[in-house]
Amino acid sequence: MQRATVNDVESLSYRIIEVLLLLPTAAWGLFGLGAIFLGITGGVGGLQGPAGMVGILGTFGLGYVALLVLAVVSWLVTPVVLYLDTSRIAETDVDWDPNPILWAVGGFFLGHLMKLNHLYYRHKVVVDWVDRDWWWVFVTVGAVCPLTFLALGVALAETLGTAVTIVLVGLGILSAVPFALAIYRDATYVRLNSAEWRPNPGTYVSLGLIFLLLAPVAYPLVGGYYLVRRYGAVGFE
Template sequence: MVTVNDVDSRSYRAVEILLLLPTLLFGFLGLGLIVVGIGGESVGTGPLGMASIFGTFGVWYLGGIVVALISWLVTPVFLYFDTKKVQEADVDWDPNPVLYAVAGFFLGYLMKLHHLYKRHQYVVDWVDRDWWWTVVAIGAVLPPVCLALGGVLVSSGSVGIGLVSIGVGILTAVPFSVAIYRDATYVRLQSGTWQPNPGNYVNLGVFFLIPGPIVYPIIGCYYLFRRHRAIGTL
């Protein structure tokens, strides 16, 4: 079994961080909505309230552009160096570093998703903590509940508390991708019957980030069911 100790690469960790950055940005949106909502029930009803709402979305949008630009520039570099490390190691996968760098420039995010999936097929990562499944469960349950409650409150006129509830729903969805990624890595090491590819689950978590409150309960329940059958939950 080839592990990350055999293919030591800081670029691999950088690719992980770049892949998960959008989830952090999504969390800032949730935090902004909470701050705006705490402003009181007058939020959204006057010029100042509307300005605060549009300002929150404006900062989030600009932040997204900055993150996307930085990620676009550095992704080819990290993909090149990590695939070169894999190529030099004794594994059954022989990726072309130049090809990955070029593809990373034009298809940055998709290539990061593909790269992590392929890498986990041949190089096993380590996770010692067994509690990540609880974060998966929280991310599958709380976001739809909080967003539904927030929608009801906003429609009934309680805009401030409604925005707080929506913000909490977004924040509780943010750790889902990281949690299911880390826990799948742990399960892969512990289970002899089910070998989930962590790259596959982080792909699902990131790809469905925006509709997460709808999709995460499905992904989370399926994953936790398979996990329980493989190694138990507690």
């Protein structure tokens, strides 16, 4: 199979696709910040009444608005960037000849799935560069911390009260946010530097994004499997 590098297939659209996929995780982090804010300012018991309702709606409403704006922008931009990037790939001598029009149409109706699918096929034929080898640290954080914070929140609810539980849940949400980006970048690094195991970054970013809401359960499984394979391939430097 003939492969190229990102230097051979220079494409700003490719980077935009990556950003569009990963930005919703940042918006999800706003919910974590909101939970921490509610816990610190008194929890549910300290935010009752009209003023409390305004505070709750304002805190979590910011996350909903951010997600809505990102969804609309992504819906409008996705067909364009998919068309441009697949056109660039089609002009390159690699073992993938995508139809830009079909990808643009698919991006309009199935934007998120098409972007994930696009990254998977792109990484099969176009090698990306990642110089930093420490992304695995954030993969470990995402695999361990969400479940740990959630378990602590449940265990300490009766002892320390609702406010502490809310803060711990918020910390769990925040600790899950970098996982998809970290495993995507680290898989790119391993694919570039390992002769034994060549994980497709598109596969792992898909798992990170699809299971974001189930992070306490899914991330230990995905992250644990990935880290074991990584250690066998390139170790932990």
